[in-house]
Amino acid sequence: xxxxxxxxxxxxxxxxxxxxxxxxxxxxxxxxxxxxxxxxxxxxxxxxxxxxxxxxxxxxxxxxxxxxxxxxxxxxxxxxxxxxxxxxxxxxxxxxxxxxxxxxxxxxxxxxxxxxxxxxxxxxxxxxxxxxxxxxxxxxxxxxxxxxxxxxxxxxx
Amino acid sequence: xxxxxxxxxxxxxxxxxxxxxxxxxxxxxxxxxxxxxxxxxxxxxxxxxxxxxxxxxxxxxxxxxxxxxxxxxxxxxxxxxxxxxxxxxxxxxxxxxxxxxxxxxxxxxxxxxxxxxxxxxxxxxxxxxxxxxxxxxxxxxxxxxxxxxxxxxxxxxxxxxxxxxxxxxxxxxxxxxxxxxxxxxxxxxxxxxxxxxxxxxxxxxxxxxxxxxxxxxxxxxxxxxxxxxxxxxxxxxxxxxxxxxxxxxxxxxxxxxxxxxxxxxxxxxxxxxxxxxxxxxxxxxxxxxxxxxxxxxxxxxxxxxxxxxxxxxxxxxxxxxxxxxxxxxxxxxxxxxxxxxxxxxxxxxxxxxxxxxxxxxxxxxxxxxxxxxxx
Numbered sequence: 441x442x443x444x445x446x447x448x449x450x451x452x453x454x455x456x457x458x459x460x461x462x463x464x465x466x467x468x469x470x471x472x473x474x475x476x477x478x479x480x481x482x483x484x485x486x487x488x489x490x491x492x493x494x495x496x497x498x499x500x501x502x503x504x505x506x507x508x509x510x511x512x513x514x515x516x517x518x519x520x521x522x523x524x525x526x527x528x529x530x531x532x533x534x535x536x537x538x539x540x541x542x543x544x545x546x547x548x549x550x551x552x553x554x555x556x557x558x559x560x561x562x563x564x565x566x567x568x569x570x571x572x573x574x575x576x577x578x579x580x581x582x583x584x585x586x587x588x589x590x591x592x593x594x595x596x597x
Numbered sequence: 598x599x600x601x602x603x604x605x606x607x608x609x610x611x612x613x614x615x616x617x618x619x620x621x622x623x624x625x626x627x628x629x630x631x632x633x634x635x636x637x638x639x640x641x642x643x644x645x646x647x648x649x650x651x652x653x654x655x656x657x658x659x660x661x662x663x664x665x666x667x668x669x670x671x672x673x674x675x676x677x678x679x680x681x682x683x684x685x686x687x688x689x690x691x692x693x694x695x696x697x698x699x700x701x702x703x704x705x706x707x708x709x710x711x712x713x714x715x716x717x718x719x720x721x722x723x724x725x726x727x728x729x730x731x732x733x734x735x736x737x738x739x740x741x742x743x744x745x746x747x748x749x750x751x752x753x754x755x756x757x758x759x760x761x762x763x764x765x766x767x768x769x770x771x772x773x774x775x776x777x778x779x780x781x782x783x784x785x786x787x788x789x790x791x792x793x794x795x796x797x798x799x800x801x802x803x804x805x806x807x808x809x810x811x812x813x814x815x816x817x818x819x820x821x822x823x824x825x826x827x828x829x830x831x832x833x834x835x836x837x838x839x840x841x842x843x844x845x846x847x848x849x850x851x852x853x854x855x856x857x858x859x860x861x862x863x864x865x866x867x868x869x870x871x872x873x874x875x876x877x878x879x880x881x882x883x884x885x886x887x888x889x890x891x892x893x894x895x896x897x898x899x900x901x902x903x904x905x906x907x908x909x910x911x912x913x914x915x916x917x918x919x920x921x922x923x924x925x926x927x928x929x930x931x932x933x934x935x936x937x938x939x940x941x942x943x944x945x946x947x948x949x950x951x952x953x954x955x956x957x958x959x960x961x962x963x964x965x966x967x968x969x970x971x972x
Contacts, residue, residue, distance in 0.1 A: 451938065451942075458922075458923070461922045461923060462918060462919070462922045464922070465660055465918060465921055465922040466918070468660055468661075468662065469659050469660050469918075471662050472662075473658075473659070473662050473663060473664050474662050474663070475658075475662075475663050475664040477664070477667070
């Protein structure tokens with residue numbers, strides 16, 4: 441007899457729990473959908489600050505950057521994506537100095553490991569959020585990061 | 598009481614019939630009409646399958662907080678047409694060392710049984726192709742032919758996944774067919790007829806689920822559960838459990854042969870819902886109240902096929918809802934559910950229904966003035 445009551449009560453507990461489960465999915469049916477419709481929502485798209493898309497070298501309004509051409513980013517790059525090409529010049533005081541000529545970064549072979557940004561002693565390069573980097577020619581993926589005519593920012597005294 | 602029914606198709610159909618009978622000898626008229634009915638049914642079969650596939654993908658997405666197909670056409674509405682074109686032009690891959698004849702015959706068993714059951718459904722007033730006086734038995738018989746196709750597919754594929762899937766399907770189908778049949782028989786006890794058109798006609802003022810109240814509701818729930826299991830859909834989808842068996846019995850099929858299984862699966866879902874609608878929810882009969890002619894007239898303005906599609910769509914939605922709520926059953930739990938729970942409950946239920954009918958406790962028996970079919 442006891443097993444019979446257990447059988448009957450088992451049916452009702454099972455029904456109750458099934459209905460509870462269906463209640464959960466019913467609520468889920470009406471929740472806000474998380475799908476982002478990408479090309480349409482370009483204006484409102486929110487991308488995390490940590491997202492690493494394109495390596496850039498920030499320039500200020502005087503067209504000056506912070507890169508001292510030390511080459512640490514190039515040495516730390518695991519797959520040779522960065523090439524720092526420097527030239528030696530002579531300052532007015534007659535000292536020899538190495539300055540940046542071209543900072544070349546290849547979008548196509550970068551693994552976005554962030555080692556260059558972490559190790560840069562003068563914080564001259566950062567990753568930005570512009571992820572739409574597709575182009576039709578792979579030569580266009582090789583970016584020169586320093587703008588033409590830019591020069592090293594003087595250290596604050 | 599004759600109500601104004603502006604949107605019904607009966608007038609159009611009888612005009613067509615008269616046109617053919619006047620212009621052709623009787624044999625040819627019948628032949629032409631039969632062919633027209635066949636074409637209509639096949640077209641409806643394909644169209645309903647496309648709509649169901651779209652609805653399933655959309656509803657599934659909504660249950661998972663996604664949007665579903667939304668690129669092709671407005672709200673992705675022609676996505677399933679694109680899928681159909683794709684599957685039609687796909688290559689049928691010839692598998693080595695299969696039992697060639699049975700392998701190619703198997704999908705036709707599945708699709709034929711599905712189409713045969715589809716033909717017997719009353720879609721609306723005057724919209725029923727096959728109306729036997731033992732319609733329910735016919736439906737059960739032809740829908741159980743489908744398992745032959747599944748078993749043949751598993752056996753002839755020469756593949757262990759297919760074999761295991763087909764064996765599971767066989768065990769599941771034979772078990773649950775019993776419950777489905779008993780649940781329908783419960784209603785037959787009450788209605789006293791197996792003819793689908795008469796069953797619908799008898800539900801004019803009280804749907805069977807209300808007329809038989811408690812035993813009818815139990816039978817309805819059992820029919821939905823076992824019907825769900827018969828169509829091999831989640832949570833009863835062990836025959837194709839993709840995590841364990843790749844795709845179960847149709848692992849080796851490609852192109853339109855696979856498409857047949859796919860089509861039959863969706864249409865079987867529709868057929869189960871349609872039979873449940875016809876037998877329990879009043880079929881195409883509009884909701885009517887005895888004596889309230891204005892209300893009834895308004896209800897009759899909605900054509901009967903819309904009533905039918907609406908009720909069926911609701912049941913299809915419930916089946917999708919169940920699908921995305923519950924995890925897949927293990928094979929022993931599946932058989933446990935059938936043989937230890939559904940079948941005994943069903944047998945008790947059928948006796949309860951007999952007592953209800955004999956004692957006159959149905960709604961039509963208790964309140965013949967409100968629910969009785971005779972005026």
